[in-house]
Amino acid sequence: MKIMLPVAGKGTRLRPHTHTKAKSLVHVAGKTVLEHIISRLTSLNATEFIFITDENGTQISEFMERKFPDLPCRYIIQKEQQGPAHAVSLAEEHIEPGEGLLIVFNDTIFEADLSRMEQLCADCDGLIYSKEVDDYRRFGVNVIRDGFIADMVEKPDKPVSKLAQVGLYYLKDGAGFMRYLGETIRAMEMVKGEFYLPAVFMRMIKGGCRFRAPEIDAWLDCGKPETLLETNSYLLLGRHHVHGSATDSVLIEPVHIEKGAQVIGCILGPNVSVAAGSVIEASIVRNSIINSESRVKNMIIQDSILGEAVHLISSARRMNIGDHSLIEMQGK
Structure with a gap:
């Protein structure tokens, strides 16, 4: 055949x-x-x-x-x-x-x-x-x-x-x-x-x-x-694998981190895969695919696909907000 x-x-x-x-x-x-x-x-x-x-x-x-x-x-x-x-x-x-x-x-x-x-x-x-x-x-x-x-x-x-x-x-x-x-x-x-x-x-x-x-x-x-x-979500079900490094982070199963990837001070998951060479720092990532050699810092992302060698970097916001305020930052 x-x-x-x-x-x-x-x-x-x-x-x-x-x-x-x-x-x-x-x-x-x-x-x-x-x-x-x-x-x-x-x-x-x-x-x-x-x-x-x-x-x-x-x-x-x-x-x-x-x-x-x-x-x-x-x-x-x-x-x-x-x-x-x-x-x-x-x-x-x-x-x-x-x-x-x-x-x-x-x-x-x-x-x-x-x-x-x-x-x-x-x-x-x-x-x-x-x-x-x-x-x-x-x-x-x-x-x-x-x-x-x-x-x-x-x-x-x-x-x-x-x-x-x-x-x-x-x-x-x-x-x-x-x-x-x-x-x-x-x-x-x-x-x-x-x-x-x-x-x-x-x-x-x-x-x-x-x-x-x-x-x-x-x-x-x-x-x-x-x-x-x-x-991605279907294939990750029951396959929570951390082959790279995850320090000071919370991982909500299932998550797949390839060897050579680094996750630092993050909340990842569920349904996140991170490819080799990528660095995710001080971020929250849900239901997403991060391809190789990418860098994500100070971000909240979900339902996203990042290609190879993508840099997605933000910084913390400074705010001065009075009593009884309502601040909504919509992602969509």
Whole structure:
């Protein structure tokens, strides 16, 4: 089996954090999004990891060589941004007939037992992992009949299904899937000028292929700042780790302080992660991500993401306030 990770794309919803780095290298709960994803895949013993990158591909390859030097990796550049299905198609020549293919998109950290893929796929051609959601109108959903996917609807107005596609796909015959993908591209089946995978899967279903839609345990979106903070909170739950130094400080669990980070005279937490090289001094920080080499002093911050090498420094206020006064300093 091979594992493909399309990591191209500008990550516009995460700007300004993606102005200078690939979106999969944004930090959450002490690791990059990519590290969280790869660590969930290493036990599958894939013969190769195929990364579809953009011009930031060197960042991805350097990260993988540093963090996962023993994994066999291949890097393919998507020079024209024509959608996720086009990105996947670029690896066609590297997928052998009968070889399984797992496609993992990098906006999502998942919790799922992938060791059961072949078992779940015993009577079908592939798996399109899903998660039941309340607001089905925001997602592409799978419509199930007799245990198999009968239709796919993008952002339905009516509740035809609440099983949202999560960006995790397993194909029993990767080369066969690539043939259908090529047909879809040649037929120019596009949405707003881009190629998407649901069109490929529907072509396969009409051709007699069968897909199941197993539910994952958790779907952790990392595609925009507010969901990145929610994912940070989820991943920190039960993981109160202080690898750096925390002196004269109160830590409200969970907090993750990396080795090389310093916290001095602060109140941190809950749900705060501080990366290596950062110094937080005389501050109150809640529900926030502080990236590496940053400095925060005399601040009260919450629901915030600080990029690398950010300096956020204030000073104590001097006030002369009379009786019966009410002073409110709103943060928003």
